[in-house]
Amino acid sequence: MARTICETKNLSKKYKNFYALKNVNLTIHKGEIYGLIGENGAGKTTLIRLLTGLNFKSGGEIVLFGQNSNLQQERLKIGCTIEMPALYKDMTAKQNLEVQRIQRGIPNKKCVSDTLGFVGLAHVGNKRVSNFSLGMKQRLALGVALLGEPEFLILDEPVNGLDPTGIIELRELLKKLVKEKETTILISSHILSELHQLATYYGFLHNGELLKQISAEKLNEECKRHICLRTDDVQRTAVILENQLSIKKYSIYPDKSIRIFDDLDKTRAISKVLSDNRIMIDEISIQGESLETYFENLIGGRKNV
Secondary structure, three states: OOOEEEEEEEEEEEEOOEEEEEEEEEEEEOOOEEEEEOOOOOOHHHHHHHHOOOOOOOEEEEEEOOEOOOHHHHHHHEEEEOOOOOOOOOOEHHHHHHHHHHHHOOOOOHHHHHHHHHOOOHHHOOOEHHHOOHHHHHHHHHHHHHOOOOOEEEEEOOOOOOOHHHHHHHHHHHHHHHHHHOOEEEEEOOOHHHHOOOOOEEEEEEOOEEEEEEEHHHHHHHHOOEEEEEEOOHHHHHHHHHHHHOOOOEEEOOOOOEEEOOOOOOHHHHHHHHHHOOOOEEEEEEEOOOHHHHHHHHHHHHOOO
């Protein structure tokens, strides 16, 4: 059984007569990229502020790394960025990380250069942050959160303001973190199409309540999401998919299209292998119900609650 990194039990936050969060029961396991989905005002940032100790709960329980006491000690294992990243614009990237290292009492000075390298800013470490693009600032903010190699990384709307290239770069960085450092990530975002390419598990918040938790695999099944593939040789394509890519869960339809129901992140690999085998690709695309539509359907009956 996977180790539980974060768990909440009937967690609530009340302001006078208004519940920002109400009886939230959430579970995040080691190695997951947990996508927290909800419209503005749903309670995403409130939940994150409670987990990181920036606000006090009104009721319920928070369990971090299996502990529900001395949470401040457990929070030392967490790195986070909440809302707009706080950076010293008149300092260099390296100086920003050095200040954070000293404030947190991290003894290893080498972690500053290592972190700059990991987030792809080693070449601009001595450049003032005031001269950074938004994408570079987001990378540096991620670097600040990664100092000390936290086991649990919490990111609140990290792709805000990023262009498509910046979003792709951030996505690859987060995947690299999970793969190389086994970091567990909680990420909230209103760009649902981006979460659908990144998250391995989802939680849906609406009006302060957690409506549903679901794995990416089960979500794709419910959305009937698949790769639609059309080539000039259907039979050879099927053989290549099975023998060279180990893809078993697919169907060939009467219109000679192939629908692949697993491995939705392998479109590039599929394209390359087919091209190497001189198969001409007429179409390769991900189809099915979008995450936006799924969420709208999920909250459809609760909008007036």
